Amino acid sequence: MSIGHTLLGLLESGPRHGYDLKRAFDEKFGHDRPLHYGQVYSTMSRLLKNGLVEVDGIEAGGGPERKRYAITEAGITDVERWLATPERPELYLQSTLYTKVVLALLTHRDAADLLDTQRSEHLRTMRALTDRKRKGDLADQLICDHALFHLEADLRWLELTAARLDKLREAVAR
Amino acid sequence: MNVRQWARDLRMGARFAFTGGREGWIRVLLTAVGVGLGVALLLLTTAVPSVLSARDQRSDARADYPDRYGHEQPAKADDTLLIAKLDTTYHDQDIRGRLVQPDGPRATLAPGLTKYPAAGDMVVSPALKELLESGEGKLLRERIPYRVVGTIGESGLVGSRELAYYAGADDLDQHRDNWQVARLDGFGGTEQMSERMDPVLILLVVVVLVALLMPVAVFIAAAVRFGGERRDRRLAALRLVGSDSRMTHRIAAGEALAGALLGLVFGTVFFLIGRQAVGSVEIQGISVFPGDLNPTPVLAACVALAVPAAAVLVTLFALRGVVIEPLGVVRTAKPARRRLWWRLLLPLVGLAMLYPMFGQGRDNGDFNKLLVIGGVLLLLAGVTALLPWFVEAVVGRLGGGGVAWQLAVRRLQLSSGSAARSVNGIAVAVAGAIALQMFFAGIESDYTSQTRYDLDRAQMSVTIPAGTPLAPVTEKFAAVKGVRKVTALGVGSAGDKSWRTGEGPDNMAQIAIGDCAALRDVAALPSCHDGDVFALDVSWNDEDTKALAKPGRTLHLGDSEVSGKALDVKWTVPQGLRHARAVKDANGMERGGFLMTPSALPAQAVRAISGEFYLSLDESVPDVKERVRNAALAADPFANMTVWTSSEESTKFVAVRKGLLVGATCVLLLIGASLLVSQLEQLRERKKLLSALVAFGTRRRTLSLSVLWQTAVPVALGLLLASVVGLTLGMVLLKMSRTPLSVHWSSVLSMAGIGAGVVLLVTLLSLPPLLRLMRPDGLRTE
Amino acid sequence: MTPPPGSLLTAENLYKAYGPTNALDGAGFSIHPGEVVAIMGPSGSGKSTLLHCLAGIVTPDSGTITYDGRVLSSMSDTERSALRRSEFGFVFQFGQLVPELTCVENVALPLRLNGTPRKEAERTALSWMQRLEVDDLRGKRPGEVSGGQGQRVAIARALVTGPRVVFADEPTGALDSLNGERVMELLTEAARSTNAAVVLVTHEARVAAYSDREIVVRDGKSRDMERAV
Structure with missing residues (x-):
């Protein structure tokens, strides 16, 4: 995810201090990985250099960096462009799981067992996500659902592969 | 298009x-x-x-007869025929009997015959032949002892099962005077009897x-x-x-x-x-x-x-x-609530059409056929129109009860229309059948209740034409097993002038001859000895007796029935004439005229006296009536018998009622079949639901019962409505024919019973598929 | 083998054949009170047959099923029916609500089958419908409500008798994911609140994710993933 664009977007609602920016980011998007302050600082200096933000003012006293940033016209345009550009769908053509299954078949290990274990692991994760979704707010629910759908897709692949193991075994043995 | x-x-x-x-x-x-x-x-x-x-x-x-009765009979020629009507009854079946004696070889031939049987022979209808040959016809063979020499062809019979015979005779000349004997020169109604x-x-x-x-x-x-x-x-x-x-x-x-x-x-x-x-x-x-x-x-x-x-x-x-x-199929949104008024209008208009014909009765009745058909149709159509409303109204108010009941009632509430439709046929059939049963029962009692007769005194009467001495006949009757008592009366007439004259007597009175016991049946006699003669005092309408009952007056005895060569026996009213008061006799009537003990009657008068016998029977003895008939006909082939028991007469309608019942049962069974079809169809549709219900522990009994209720409730409502309409129609018909109203509950009950039977049958037959559908297979999605 | 300690419903070595095919081929199962167990597997694997056996709807050809110390597989049909009425609840994919009865009457049905008077049964039914947020449908007939609403009514009906085990066979099979999840949430919540065990047959992972653990059935054989690890 582009942290620069996200921070720019957060600035659109009004000028903020660097520290405020980090807090706002963590609150909305940083569920699993909170932003380091250093990351904010380096990102902001890059944006400043590119003319996408400007320093709105410096507060006296207090901490080392009390700069207040504001978004520039160019910054707004940049955010707009970023939002309008579709993300490239992720492809999972190089799947570790596939490799494992084929290897298991080649070495005459129990591939079905492997798949079942993997499914169990997936489900364990899904259970945790479901539980969190249940207790969380709408934002939690949407994020967890995103993850759940991806895991479900994996699981569907697992089911399909399990159903085709015999054919796959033949193909691999050739 | x-x-x-x-x-x-x-x-x-x-x-x-x-x-x-x-x-x-x-x-x-x-x-x-x-x-x-x-x-x-x-x-x-x-x-x-x-x-x-x-x-x-x-x-x-x-x-042949009596169509030609009263016409001038042809003179004897070689194309004429003497024919005697000897119709009889055997085990409640009427038998058309004829004695024939051709006057010459060219005698006119009856339809269905190829030639006349010789004396002592007879030709019979196929059904009679069957009857005579069967064990059931044993007593009849005694009555018709002639030898069977052929069968009557189809053209001589009105129906395939008609019982008829033509027997040859050679002594009909002796009975020329009897009203049952006639001479013919041809068959066929010479003039259409305009019988209404x-x-x-x-x-x-x-x-x-x-x-x-x-x-x-x-x-x-x-x-x-x-x-x-x-x-x-x-x-x-x-x-x-x-x-x-x-x-x-x-x-x-x-x-x-x-x-x-x-x-x-x-x-x-x-x-x-x-x-x-x-x-x-x-x-x-x-x-x-x-x-x-x-x-x-x-x-x-x-x-x-x-x-x-x-x-x-x-x-x-x-x-x-x-x-x-x-x-899928959409029934147009909730159908409008069924309205009552036009449905009620149908039967009411029907009633209105029939109303003008109330009380017309049998004698002067003139029923407008269009109005009758229209009225009856509308009344019965009223059942079809009212039933959906009725079912909806009743089912909508049903509630309470167990789970089975609830399931059935809710189902009916949702589709009362189709439920009503399926029992409509039952309702109309039952309504019609009830009305007809009631009508039959009413007419039957009207046609047969012979209340005049005193059934305690006698259950059968026999009349024998004049000329046959009574005493031997009485003995014959008394010898029949099952005859308790025989009361014999000789009857005849006494007139003031000879019966041979052109106009006959001006005044005449009845005479009755019998022993004291027999006479006491018709009059209150203070004392009685053989040789007594009584004149009966009747309060009204018998001026003749008053005029004739003068001791010393000479009267002419005869029989008004015997025309032409009537006898003329003189009799003088004795000095010892006593007066007595008439009582109702076994016929339920009061006699008039004279009563005589046997020795008071001149010996030569016997030929002017015909016999009347009143028999008291032990009806538990099988075939007692047939034996009496046989005895009577053996005594005189022209004897006439009347059975007084009203129960015997009513059997005539039993067959019709049975037929009606069978017909109604068939219709009900047919409709039961259609109920079954829709029931099974419905069950199959609910396979999944049934399995689910069984899964969460619904007893099979509960589901079976709900199927039963589902059929029983509409049928019961249909039968109820049908009973009301049927009884109404029955009463209307009785009123129209001016017959006393009586509700024929047994027909209502038998119809209800058949209806209940059909419901049970439908339920029973739908149980095996129901039980099969309740197996958990229904839950399997694969 | 004896059932694992604390287990409410246990099955061992179940065999069941439909004609030539073995629907169950030595399957086993176990569930504790308050537990939600998903039975997963491809279609035709014998999931539903396992559920039907566990619920006493179908008797296995061999094997033992023990419920609360009683051997289910040797009970008579009448006894099993009574057990299903009083101790078990059922939710199916569709076609389980009686179309002629109103929703509240449908929910009250199991209570009434147990002999509860109508008024009381419908009062209890209504309180369960409130918990499942469908009490406003009380007078409607199943044909007049949406699929999700119908399943919630069905869940209310499954829970109305206070069952100790709820059997749910693809309860969300006919629903979209939003409705399906809501139904699963309500089902598991309600079951947990009454400490009822839930046996959940599903082929959807996201539905199975509402369970505490899953059992995989493949070719009539079961695999308990918890114990395998």
Whole structure:
């Protein structure tokens, strides 16, 4: 995810201090990985250099960096462009799981067992996500659902592969 | 809308009817059988006119007596014939009997005969031959002891089961005076007897026809709708592939048409089978030759056209409230609440049409046939119209009860219309049957209750023509097993002038001769000895006796019945004439005139005195009446017998009532079959639900009971309404024929019983599939 | 083998054949009170047959099923029916509500089958419908409510008798994911609140994710993933 664009977007609602920016980011998007302050600082200096933000003012006293940033016209345009550009769908053509299954078949290990274990692991994760979704707010629910759908897709692949193991075994043995 | 498209759609529907797999076949077969039975009945009805005219023709062609009674009889010639009417009754069956004595070789021949039997021989109808040869005819053989030498041909009989014989005689000359003997020079009514048919009988016929045909119509309408829900789904599938809603309606009509056409074929076959069967059936003494049972062509053509047309119309009408969408069948949103007023109007208008004919009775009745048919039709149609409203109204108020009841009631509430439709046929049939049963019962008691007779004193009377001495006959009767007491009276007349004169006596009085015991049955005698003569004081209407009962006056004894060569025996009223008061005799009447003890009668007067015997019987002795008849006919072939027991007379109608009951049962069974079909169809649709209900522990009994209630409630309501309408119609008919009103509860109960039986049967038959559907397989989705 | 300690419903070595095919081929199962166990597997694997056996709807050809110390597989049909009425609840994919009865009457049905008077049964039914947020449908007939609403009514009906085990066979099979999840949430919540065990047959992972653990059935054989690890 582009942290620069996200921070720019957060600035659109009004000028903020660097520290405020980090807090706002963590609150909305940083569920699993909170932003380091250093990351904010380096990102902001890059944006400043590119003319996408400007320093709105410096507060006296207090901490080392009390700069207040504001978004520039160019910054707004940049955010707009970023939002309008579709993300490239992720492809999972190089799947570790596939490799494992084929290897298991080649070495005459129990591939079905492997798949079942993997499914169990997936489900364990899904259970945790479901539980969190249940207790969380709408934002939690949407994020967890995103993850759940991806895991479900994996699981569907697992089911399909399990159903085709015999054919796959033949193909691999050739 | 072009014809070709119509034809194409109808044809397509017809093809669907036959290509629907096993279920499709069953559906078409059921429709066809249902329609076929209806068609057979209709064809039978259209054959009635030809049957009646054939009977009339034959009966007219053989008319001999009493049609010619009162006409001048021809003089003896070689083409004349002496014929005596000796009709008798055996085990409640009437037997037409004739003694014949040709006057010459060219004697006119009766229809159905090739030559007259010689004295002591007879020709008989096939049915009589059967009867005589059977064990049942043992006593009859004693009564008709002649040798069977041939059978009477069809042209000499009015019906296939008629009992008749012509026996040869050589002594009829001796009985020339008897009113039962006549000389003929030809058969056939020389002049049409303008006999007016009993209007009540006409009424009866009309009502029977309407009451029988109405349920047939309802049933045909129901039959073409067998399996309708399944068909609707098939039509929905057709909509999905692009046929428009009009096309689907036409295709549905085509399916119904196919069933109806096959039904016509079935009906014709049923009719032909039934026609053969009819030859061996006798109802109320009426039987029919299969050959006479020919449908009137015009009416038969009407049936052949009307039935398929009705099938199409009924289908289109039924689909009127149904919108067949590509994805399923939608019954047009909640149907409007059924309104009562116009439904009530039908039977009320029917009643109003019948009302003007109230109290017309049998004697001067003149029933407007159109009004009768219309009124009865409307009353019965009222059942069909009222029932849906009635079922809806009652079912809507039902509640409470157990789970089974709740399931059934809710189901009925949701589809009270189809429930009502399926029992409509039952309701109309039962209403008609109840009304007819009641009418029959009423007429029956009216025709038979001989309240005048004192059944405690005698149950049978026998009259014997003058000339036969009474004492030996009395002994013969007394010797019959089962005869408790014989009261014998000789009867005759006494006049003031000779019976031989042209005009006969001016004043005349009855005379009765008997022993004191016999005389005490007709008068209160203070004392009585042989040789006594009494004059009866009657309060009114017997001025003649007063005038004649003068001691010393000479009177002429004779028998007014014997015309021509009447006897003339003189008798002088004795000085010792006593007076006595008449009491009601066993006939329920008071005699007038003179009473004589046997020795008071001049010996030569015996030939002027005919005999009257009153017999008290032990009716528990089998065949006692037949034995008495045999004894009487042995004593004198021209003896006449009357059975007084009213119960014997009423058996005439038993056959009709039985027939009616059988007919109603058949209709109910047929409708039961249609109930079963829709029941099974419905159960199959609910396979999944049933399995789910069983899964969460519903008892099989609960589900079975709910199926029972689901059938029983509408049938019970239908029967209730039918009883009310039937009883009303019955009362109206009784009122019209001016017969005392009496509710015939046993017919209501028997109909209700049959209805209940049908419900049970339908439930029982739907249980095995129900139990099968309740197996957990229904839960399996794969 | 004896059932694992604390187990409410246990099955061992179940065999069941439908004609030539073995629907169950030595399957086993175990569930504790308050536990939600998903039975997963491809279609035709014998999931539903296992559920039907566990619920006493179908008797296995061999094997033992023990419920609360009683051997289910040797009970008579009447006893099993009574058990299903009083101790078990059922939710199916569709077609389980009686179309003629109103929703509240449908929910009250199991209570009434147990002999509870109508008024009382419908009062209890209504309180369960409130918990499942469908009490406003009380007078409607199943044909007049949406699929999700219908399943919630069905869940209310499954829970109305206070069952100790709820059997749910693809309860969300006919629903979209939003409705399906809501139904699963309500089902598991309600079951947990009454400490009822839930046996959940599903082929959807996201539905199975509402369970505490899953059992995989493949070719009539079961695999308990918890114990395998």
